[in-house]
Amino acid sequence: MSDVDNPTSTVSDLFAIAARELRTVVRTPAVVALSVVFALTIVGVAAAGSGARGGYVPLALDLLPFVEALVPLLGFALCYRAVLSDRRTGELGVLRTFGVSRPAYVGGVFLGRSLALVAVVFGSLLVAALTVPVLSPPDPTFLAINEAADSPVAFARFTVLTVVFALSTASVALAVSAAARTARQAIALAVGLLVAFVVGVDAAAVAGLAAGRFGIDAVPFLLALSPNGAFRSLVFGVAVETGQATTPLVSLLGLGGWLAGALFVAVVAAWKPVE
Template sequence: MTHAQAIQAIVARELATVVRTRSYWVLLLGTAVAIFGLALAGGGPEAGYLPTAVDLRLPMELLVPALAVALGYPTIVADARRGELDVFDTYPLPSWGYVFGVYLGRALAMAAFLVIPLTILAGYVATTAETDAALIATHQGADSIALFARFAVLTLLFGFAILAVVLAASALAWSRRSAVVLAVLVFGGVVLGLDLFVLRGFGGELVGTDSLTGALALSPTSAYRGLLFESVLSSAIETDQQYAAPIASVVGLLCWTILSLGVTTVAVTRR
């Protein structure tokens, strides 16, 4: 068995686990209901794709990390508790291969959990939205499914970064209970805490106006928000103001993903 085949086996195992576990189907249903409910509550689907994305922006900053925690926290610590990590040591599979396989499998599951409801929602918008003169005026005539697709892609990028951090917490945990605690700390610290820290630094003049857009890339949530404003929501607002540094924000999310997977690999190796 080659490394690639071993990684494929890990990915298939993770996907099979998600499919066989009833609670994950409940999670999928809950995610779909939340996305549809929040969109309908804001009235976005009746106005178009861009208003729908605007309505979902803030809720997604909380919903996506919560989904990442639910999908990621039990993975590696559960394998360690069941002794499966010892079994994997007999495979021609390095620690990084195991971590990558677990991450890829859970990332594919997360993609399905988000893409399926968003795709159905996009279809609903296509059949119900009424484009009128007011919408064209307030959104500069820009409202297309391409903007909503961009919103979905950036949401996935944000979710993949948080999922990697949650996997690191799972690898560092010594029990399922501690994994839950660490996952909650990830949610409160990385998702919310860093965001507030950057904004507090700006309010306290520790972060200058010129460096604010770059500093926002340090927080996954701020980076995601900035990317949405720059590449999606800016179509609705005619302004020369820059909300974020897009390249820095993408690099920030990728760094969170790669560094977290590195921490996970080291933690798995030392078990």
């Protein structure tokens, strides 16, 4: 039977698997605990830092390094064993006997776990945004922006970009889960990619500039090679509007490429047999 013989059945299977994955996430204490830690960290930084007292753009800049580090961690924690666990328990084989297609299975896993991820990320940033009207003085004194530039719209753009960033990291983690043959291999791949995303590309850019291997104009293209670099460039180019003219499109293509490419890998590798 073809993976796309019955579109109606595929959609039905996708939503059924998504519901199953959402229940699994809610019933996993470690994931729930990590989600709570993420939310408390984001809200705590907003409340304790100086950003919220200056406005929405300063708050976004305060949160940016924490979001860059914590969102991939949360996304990987949610997804890096999703497919591998089903394969090792035999549940994936059962689903295949019922004619569930690879796109329906991977799409359902991604949808269910992404809903949980987006709920945590979006909810945390929403609460963080509420600290601005509570903590900021009547007349903001942040020197780098004016009242017109600093508005909830700027933070809304930051939030949307963060959600897309979270989805990209979740898709990469799902690809890791589909491609890995053992739990140890999945952990090794996940840790390696996390390190590469958080510090690897930035370190390569700095080293390349210092060695004179490329000019400053090539940096946006190099940063777009990782979800973290692409996300950071989009924040500076779109959310807080620092005037970067060429980076947003390059970074958007980079972030979208990771999202779509990783899902494609997950679909291709999903039926890999267990060793």
